Amino acid sequence: MTRQRIHVQLDGLVAVHAVRAVWTALSAVPGLLSAEVTMQGATLEVEGELDRGALAAALDAAGVSVRSIRVDARSLPVL
DSSP, X not given: OOXXXXXXXXXXXXXXXXXXXXXXXXGGSTTEEEEEEETTEEEEEEESSXXXXXXXXXXXXXXXXXXXEEEXXXXXXXX
């Protein structure tokens, strides 16, 4: 299975509390291995294909919305 790095720009990250809420909500996304969330957005490492529906639902639960998603062109090595 391949790993992908995905960059997500988010609307609604207006406080540190929102960053923590997003990070917590992302645990519901299948295949998510890690997430780095900042006030600018999130960088996700996902195994396999990203379930965009699950991502949208998790972010909606955290009170934010997706502005854009960019998938790195190359896949990450599996160690």
